[in-house]
Amino acid sequence: MPPVENDTGKSELKSRIQKLIDSNQVIVFSKSYCPYCLKVKDLFKELKVECNVVELDLIEDGTNFQEMLLEMTGQKTVPNVFINKTHVGGCDKTLQAHKDGSLQQLLSGDGEAYDYDLIVIGGGSGGLACSKEAASLGKKVMVLDYVVPTPKGTTWGLGGTCVNVGCIPKKLMHQTALLGTAMQDARKFGWEFEETVKHNWDTMKTAVNNYIGSLNWGYRVALRDKNVTYVNAYAEFLDQHKIKATNKRGKETFYTAAKFVLATGERPRYLGVPGDKEYCITSDDLFSLPYCPGKTLVIGASYVALECGGFLAGLGLDVTVMVRSILLRGFDQDMANRAGEHMEEHGVKFLRKYVPVKVEELEAGTPGRLKVTAKSTETDEVIEGEYNTVLIAVGRDACTDKIGLDKAGVKVNPKNGKIPVNDEEQTSVPHIYAIGDILEGKWELTPVAIQAGRLLARRLYAGSSVKCDYINVPTTVFTPLEYGSCGLSEEKATELYGNDNVEVFHSLFWPLEFTVPGRDNNRCYAKLICNKLDNDRVIGFHYLGPNAGEVTQGFGAAMKCGVTKEQLDGTIGIHPTCAEVFTTLDVTKSSGGDITQAGCCG
Structure with missing residues (x-):
């Protein structure tokens, strides 16, 4: 067992070192001849930061200092750097801290040594x-x-x-x-x-x-x-x-x-009505559902509701969509309604202006049977319906x-x-x-x-200054007839620029792929919204038809470059494609002209 006076001496030495650490913003325990210590001291000179340096080779009990620093920090080598009472470490760690910004954080007093x-x-x-x-x-x-x-x-x-x-x-x-x-x-x-x-x-x-x-x-x-x-x-x-x-x-x-x-x-989001969490599913459950959902009620008019309802109907299931007010809130309503009409024409039933008030289980199973009670948003009418699955898609x-x-x-x-x-x-x-x-x-x-x-x-x-551009973001809703858009809806464009300053060019079209099967004649639709005050610059792009994502992506790039109607008119279309319709639009909405197409080369 070491002598008591040694313990007392060690305790006093530790207190002296701790006092130095506590009373100086920056303290460097160094040796005057050490090149690594010199690097660190030069760094603080460059930063114009005053640091207190203790040269362990020039003080009487320098060896004892170094032993005590080892006990206190786990580091025996020099330099041994402390900033605002936080142990930084040796030369490499101090230089790295300078490089990654944490040294400045410690110097400003904002930080400590963080895990990450x-x-x-x-x-x-x-x-x-x-x-x-x-x-x-x-x-x-x-x-x-x-x-x-x-x-x-x-x-x-x-x-x-x-x-x-x-x-x-x-x-x-x-x-x-x-x-x-x-x-x-x-x-x-x-x-x-x-x-x-x-x-x-x-x-x-x-x-x-x-x-x-x-x-x-x-x-x-x-x-x-x-x-x-x-x-x-x-x-x-x-x-x-x-x-x-x-x-x-x-x-x-x-x-x-x-x-x-x-x-x-x-x-x-759930509905907050009896039975919603107990018996209904959401899109979080649908994609890994272990059984076919059978006759399905989709509650909501969001893009999730219409996409899920659309593909379930496309698999041959009996699908009903219950809508409280409008389809695809926030999207161009003309386009939203056309996408919904196409779904209705292809077998999806819509219950409009109803909200569910209760969901009850009639029979458990995979799927089971559920009874949904709903009320009208306009009258006192209450309706009931039986379904195998109820999918909630009313927002997130x-x-x-x-x-x-x-x-x-x-x-x-x-x-x-x-x-x-x-x-x-x-x-x-x-x-x-x-x-x-x-x-x-x-x-x-x-x-x-x-x-x-x-x-x-x-x-x-990395010193970059580039920010995310949230303007003119292209997107697509994957309804059975897909809807791609970029920029403003017709409603928003009119609100921002006034009806007289907005020109809408539009056309129905019939994809060549649809002609031989004889389906959906003139159900696809293209619309450009242009700002008359700015050289007919395109401020809204809307497309309802096949491969909407692939079509919209390129036009999104064009809009980022500030494309005008004149430039699109001067672009040669790829024939026969759906996208080429945007190079030949010549009927304005305000004119009331006929927008149906008779053939592929209109």
């Missing part, structure tokens, strides 16, 4: 893009992702809504329905096959989910390859720099970060209410849970950012979240 440079909360498309980009720029990054099971118990893997229960399975099931239509057309083109053609739900569901599983795995591999730490746990802020992560077994772990990105996305809610944003001081719109941000995606707390569907007043689209996440990481860590 960046923690991204949410493993969807936006969160993954942001985290991978930040990691590729040399940052220490963590992604937390946790899927709260639906009331039916459905859950899924890494990748967020789009990959698991959104765009990807939706488009694949839409394609399944299109193939059914193509088979009907095929006979008119000379293909002969047996009449007993039927669809197998389980085969489709398994194929779609196998593909999604491969994507989930691919995302995990990509994060590992980029050295991003992935944690499958639910994140909740405890303060502005600290979160608690709870895994599915309830184990809690705590992490800190210099910066955060919120990318938690949205989940389907931002996943922001249970992640401790109040403890972090992040302002949230209390009405919808959305987060207001500036044009840098910065929330009310400067080091906390938000991207994707949870943003107030921005597009709820996967490619927008990806672009915003990637550009945000570059601004934070």
